[in-house]
Amino acid sequence: MESSVEMIKNRLSIAEVIGSYLKLEKAGVNLKARCPFHNERTPSFFVSPERGTFHCFGCGKGGDIFTFVEEIEGVEFKEALKVLAERSGVSISKENGNYSGTGRLRAVLLEAVDFYKRNLNTSAEANKYLEDRGVKQTSIDKFQLGFSGVGWRELSEHLIRKGFSSVDAERVGLVVKSSKGYYDRFRGRIIFPFFDLGGRPIGFSARVLPGVTEDSDKYGKYINSPETSLFHKSKVFYGIKEANIAIRSLDKTILVEGQLDVILAHQAGVENAIGVSGTAFTTDHISVLKRLSDNLLVVLDADEAGFRASEKVVRMVLSVGMNVSVVALPKGQDPAELIRVDCELFKSTLNKELPFLDYALALVRDGYKDNSKRENAIRSYLYPVLADTYNEIEKDRSLQDIANLLGVAPDASRRDFEKWLSLHKNAELATRFVVPTSGQKSIPPPLEMVAGRLFGIASMLEQSKDENESALSAKILQDLNSVLGQNTFSALSEKYKNEKREDIVFEVETQYPDRFVLPNETKVLLERLRREVHKFQFSQAIDELRMAEADDDEERVAKSLLKCQEISKKLSQP
Numbered sequence: 001m002e003s004s005v006e007m008i009k010n011r012l013s014i015a016e017v018i019g020s021y022l023k024l025e026k027a028g029v030n031l032k033a034r035c036p037f038h039n040e041r042t043p044s045f046f047v048s049p050e051r052g053t054f055h056c057f058g059c060g061k062g063g064d065i066f067t068f069v070e071e072i073e074g075v076e077f078k079e080a081l082k083v084l085a086e087r088s089g090v091s092i093s094k095e096n097g098n099y100s101g102t103g104r105l106r107a108v109l110l111e112a113v114d115f116y117k118r119n120l121n122t123s124a125e126a127n128k129y130l131e132d133r134g135v136k137q138t139s140i141d142k143f144q145l146g147f148s149g150v151g152w153r154e155l156s157e158h159l160i161r162k163g164f165s166s167v168d169a170e171r172v173g174l175v176v177k178s179s180k181g182y183y184d185r186f187r188g189r190i191i192f193p194f195f196d197l198g199g200r201p202i203g204f205s206a207r208v209l210p211g212v213t214e215d216s217d218k219y220g221k222y223i224n225s226p227e228t229s230l231f232h233k234s235k236v237f238y239g240i241k242e243a244n245i246a247i248r249s250l251d252k253t254i255l256v257e258g259q260l261d262v263i264l265a266h267q268a269g270v271e272n273a274i275g276v277s278g279t280a281f282t283t284d285h286i287s288v289l290k291r292l293s294d295n296l297l298v299v300l301d302a303d304e305a306g307f308r309a310s311e312k313v314v315r316m317v318l319s320v321g322m323n324v325s326v327v328a329l330p331k332g333q334d335p336a337e338l339i340r341v342d343c344e345l346f347k348s349t350l351n352k353e354l355p356f357l358d359y360a361l362a363l364v365r366d367g368y369k370d371n372s373k374r375e376n377a378i379r380s381y382l383y384p385v386l387a388d389t390y391n392e393i394e395k396d397r398s399l400q401d402i403a404n405l406l407g408v409a410p411d412a413s414r415r416d417f418e419k420w421l422s423l424h425k426n427a428e429l430a431t432r433f434v435v436p437t438s439g440q441k442s443i444p445p446p447l448e449m450v451a452g453r454l455f456g457i458a459s460m461l462e463q464s465k466d467e468n469e470s471a472l473s474a475k476i477l478q479d480l481n482s483v484l485g486q487n488t489f490s491a492l493s494e495k496y497k498n499e500k501r502e503d504i505v506f507e508v509e510t511q512y513p514d515r516f517v518l519p520n521e522t523k524v525l526l527e528r529l530r531r532e533v534h535k536f537q538f539s540q541a542i543d544e545l546r547m548a549e550a551d552d553d554e555e556r557v558a559k560s561l562l563k564c565q566e567i568s569k570k571l572s573q574p
């Protein structure tokens with residue numbers, strides 16, 4: 001039997017539902033509009049009447065008519081169901097009254113934010129600490145800062161009194177279960193809530209309050225919410241809700257480190273600042289950044305260590321074609337401290353931003369006086385970054401600057417770089433995108449981009465009534481499977497056929513308005529994919545070789561060496 005949800009979906013068209021809120025324009029097979037969920041001038045909000053879905057490339061929101069009504073009316077699923085049932089004339093049966101648990105989890109988080117906020121009002125020590133760090137009341141309100149009391153069950157008991165279940169509180173990471181029952185995760189700490197782009201709380205970071213926190217030796221200066229169904233550390237940024245509008249209107253994101261850096265930057269009027277705050281930088285972070293703006297400014301420490309620390313992030317960002325510039329703060333200063341002491345100096349420093357490659361070149365110019373030392377420094381600082389840079393014009397400009405600095409013809413620096421590249425290409429590939437902690441390597445972004453595009457084309461053509469198109473779709477999946485290998489294929493297909501499906505299908509629909517180019521385009525993409533896979537395999541083989549060498553296992557060394565040579569041969573074929 002059809003559920004009421006399906007009945008409603010069959011009776012109401014998505015164009016009609018969304019069209020009653022927004023003005024939709026035609027865009028190929030789809031419709032588009034300016035997104036109602038974020039501030040934008042050019043439309044990046046797409047609706048597919050055929051699939052009954054919507055997706056915004058700007059803020060990443062998407063879903064069906066129910067999600068849309070939930071988002072735009074600010075209601076939960078149950079309420080959205082009621083609204084749409086009335087509109088379609090479908091009566092709701094009891095089975096649907098029981099909505100998903102996400103709404104309840106969000107309610108627990110909201111209650112906790114309020115609880116911590118009220119606590120902060122009554123803690124003189126916590127307020128004094130924030131005041132000493134230069135945080136004003138307006139910022140406390142804007143970022144909804146809070147405080148957790150030192151007791152073991154203050155929040156737990158409050159939530160129970162409010163009718164929430166401890167199981168839900170545990171699922172969002174607020175309480176911890178022990179043999180004696182539930183206790184509060186954060187005790188005696190300043191609370192910094194994390195929000196999603198829609199402004200909903202998803203998790204927390206909690207900082208020690210000197211003289212108050214009792215577990216600082218055991219847990220350290222900051223503790224964060226654990227990974228939950230709403231809090232994903234691989235893609236969260238602190239301050240993204242507060243910075244969202246400024247980032248879009250300025251078309252630039254400023255990346256700083258800690259929560260206090262973000263808060264004080266906003267307080268100084270720099271409202272497009274966000275922070276990575278303590279979590280490792282991942283390719284998911286890059287996707288989030290790329291959606292916000294193509295321009296990134298990284299604030300770093302002035303010395304070589306600062307350069308080295310940010311180099312990995314910068315190379316990852318450059319490899320997806322974003323523009324990265326940097327500013328260096330005076331030695332030994334973090335942004336929060338500098339703003340507190342001299343706000344104007346901080347702002348004037350931001351104005352001295354340099355494209356990353358220019359900055360690296362300036363480091364070389366100032367740090368080394370004679371040419372042969374400069375040449376070596378250029379090879380070790382700039383060439384690896386250049387090798388990862390996606391933007392060819394940027395690359396070319398930088399090679400000209402290098403030639404100018406060394407006083408040689410532009411051709412000479414280009415040839416030197418090419419030579420370096422051919423010598424280091426494979427070794428370079430091996431050191432790139434290595435996940436240092438786990439033994440397993442993550443899939444490199446260029447490989448994933450090409451594969452994602454192919455999955456998108458396959459999904460777009462899957463339901464086509466044209467036999468040639470549905471056959472092409474099946475063929476693409478088959479080829480993907482054989483090129484990627486079973487494991488990588490399963491991992492990526494899980495992602496692109498489910499979680500990211502809408503994202504990627506809307507993208508290819510926009511990319512290829514004329515479908516007749518697709519057979520040829522898929523051939524080109526598959527060729528690129530094959531190359532990326534070989535590069536990836538090569539870096540894995542090099543790792544195996546290193547491990548075998550470390551173990552002094554001659555047989556394995558010989559085997560891995562052979563493997564490296566084989567892949568290397570494939571790579572050198574045009």
Ligand SMILES: [Zn+2]
Pocket residue numbers: 035036037038045056057058059060061
């Ligand atoms: Zn949007």
